[in-house]
Structures are given as structure tokens and as C-alpha cells.
Amino acid sequence: MEIGFIKKLINVIVSNESKSSATDEELVSTYLRTGDSAAFNELISRYADKVYGFALRITRNTSDAEEVFQEVFLILTKKLDTFRGDSKFSSWLYRVTANSAYMFMRSQKKHENNLSLEGYSPYDEEGTLMGKIMYKDWSSRPDLIVFNKEAIKIIDEAINDLPESYRTVFHLRDIEGLSNDEVADVLEISVSAVKSRLHRARLFLRDKLSDYFYDWRK
Template sequence: MYTDEQLVKKSLKGDVAAFEELVLRYQNKVYALAYRYMGNEEDAYDITQEIFLKAFRSLRTFKGNSSFGTWLYRVATNVCLDELRRRKRRVIPLSLDEPLATEDGDELEKDIIDPSPGADIIYERREFSEYIWTFLNQMKPEHKTIIVLRDMMDLSYEEIAQILNCSVGTVKSRLNRARNILRKKIEEKELLF
């Protein structure tokens, strides 16, 4: 019986049966992961196929820094999240000219409210953003970087640890320290007003 890494090497050399063996080893776990994200069997089944297709196409990116299973779960998570984002952006067309039907058979004209923020809110957001960036630019690069990666780019602790080449514990302590520094700077500024 071959190890996952041996099967990956054989797959990269064109051995389709080797990749099929990897699929057999991981299909139930990948399906279970997909089911948790997608919420129903049909979507989970479809996305599982997409995950293995993506894994096959991306197999050359597997460097062996983690186990094949870990790499495959990362691929699976990314495919599922991409699909959920895509679904969120999908807009159902709605005619603004057609009246709405009520339960008793009457029709109502639509009142369309502009959901976009007003000029005052846009200005306040921009002002607040500039306010925060002023403080961030005064911080040490390591503190600024950690806040940007976690709080603005929403990366996981593990991803940040890989980017910064440090441990997850170091990421957490730096982030805590950086947030405290930023909080103190904001509080000091507020006391001046």
C-alpha cells in the first residue's frame, strides 16, 4: 500500500489510478466537509466533485509542507467558500415596473428605497478610516502589519503565521499587543477633545 505522498508523485507522472486511490481515501471526509458548508446532500455531492477536480488540477502546488490530507482540506474549504461567496453575489432579477401581489389579490406599487449610504455617512466613514490609518501609520511595522492582516484582511491566525514565518502563539500575542496600543492611541486622542 502506497503512502499519500507516493500516490501524489505517481499522479504527477500521469498515473490516473494513483489519483483515484487518493480520491477513494478522502472522498468521505471531503464530502462531510462539503456537506457542513453547503447544507444539503446534492450541493455537497456536486462541490465534492469540484473539489477533487480542483485538487487534480492544482496537484503541482502540493509541496509536501503539510500532509496531503491537510492540503486537500484547504482546497476543499477554499472551493466551498468561493461557491458560497458566488451564491451570495448572485442577484435574482426583479422588475421594478411590476406591482406586488398581496394575499387578498390586490396589487401594490413598489416603493424603492435607495439602500446606499448618504453623503454624510460616506463622509463619516472616510473620516473614521483616515483617523484609524493615522494611528496605524504611527505604529511599529510589526504591529501595523498584524492588525491589517487580521482585522482588515480577515486572515486566520494560521495564515498570518505562515505569512510572517512565526508561530500562531506569536501572532496572537502580537495582535493583542497591537490592538492595545491602537486602543490607547485612540483613547488618548479622544481625551484631547
């Protein structure tokens, strides 16, 4: 009996190890072919935080984000076969998350005024920065101050102050580390729109941080 138990245990360990080393696409294929719940659980482990984080970035509300999070994985159990492998699994999953979040927001009649930041820039009408940046220069502050918890919280809140179309681009590109092409694919917009929104979002956030560090010094 003991030998049987040990063999079973070894099989489970070997199986789990092969799951953790499998690619996302291999896990999807395994789950679709065999219904192997371990493959599905591995996908959940890999993407739970990413799906929840993106849902929270769109909804800006933890209970709404959890509803979207649950919906996304429920969709996965039903519609994983619609993933055709044309893009990376992660891009496909982010797209499912965005669509689920937008549907949720519509169903709750939670509309957001999507303001444009296209005119947002730090320079004056002559195209100069004179007197606008240097007096708030915080770039040489020690890491201990720059990376303090409050500064990170400030930037997290400032990202949530961005209009939705800029917020999603910034989150996927600068927090999740997707390429411009991948962000364009997920959000179904052009690469030039990704670059434009990212540019304005970064200018906005740099200003917010400068204000924070300037106020903090006072």
C-alpha cells in the first residue's frame, strides 16, 4: 500500500512539474483535449493576478473587479476553444478581460467620461519648458525616498485618474510590459494610437509625481 501511495504521489509531482514547465498554448491544448483540470489550474495560477489587476484598472473598484475576474475564468471554461493561437494566449486573455470589464460596466450603467489628453503637454506656446520643470526636479533623490510606499501609491492612484483609454494603454504597456503591437492587438486600436495615448499618459504621470515630490519637500 505504501509503495502504491508513493507511486501515485510521484505521478502527481511529475504531472505538476510538466504543467509548470508547459507553455500557455500547451496547457490550453491539454485542457481542450483531455479536460485536465491541472492544466486549467495552472493557467489560473499564471494569470489570476494579471486578469484581476487589469479588471481593477478598468473598473477601479475591487468588488467590480472580482466580478469581472470570475466572469473571465468562467468564459475560459466555456470558450477556450475559440482561442485559435493567432496571437499569444496572454494577449487573447487580456482582450477577454477588457471586453468582460466593458460589458460589466455597461450592464451596471457605469459610464466614464473619456476625456482627451491630446493637448496635454508641459511646454508653453513657444515650445519651451522654461521655469516649468527644473524647480521640481526630484530625479536625484535617493532610491529610498523615490521608491517609498507612498510614492508608489501616489502613482497607482494617478494612473487611476487617467481617462480610461489612456489608463488601459499605460497599464498594459508600462506595468504589464506588453509591446506596442501587443497592446494594439488587445485593445483593437492602431499602434500609432497606442503610442499617442502612452505618450500623453506618461507626461501626465510625470507631472503628478513631480507635484507629489515637490509638495513632500515642503
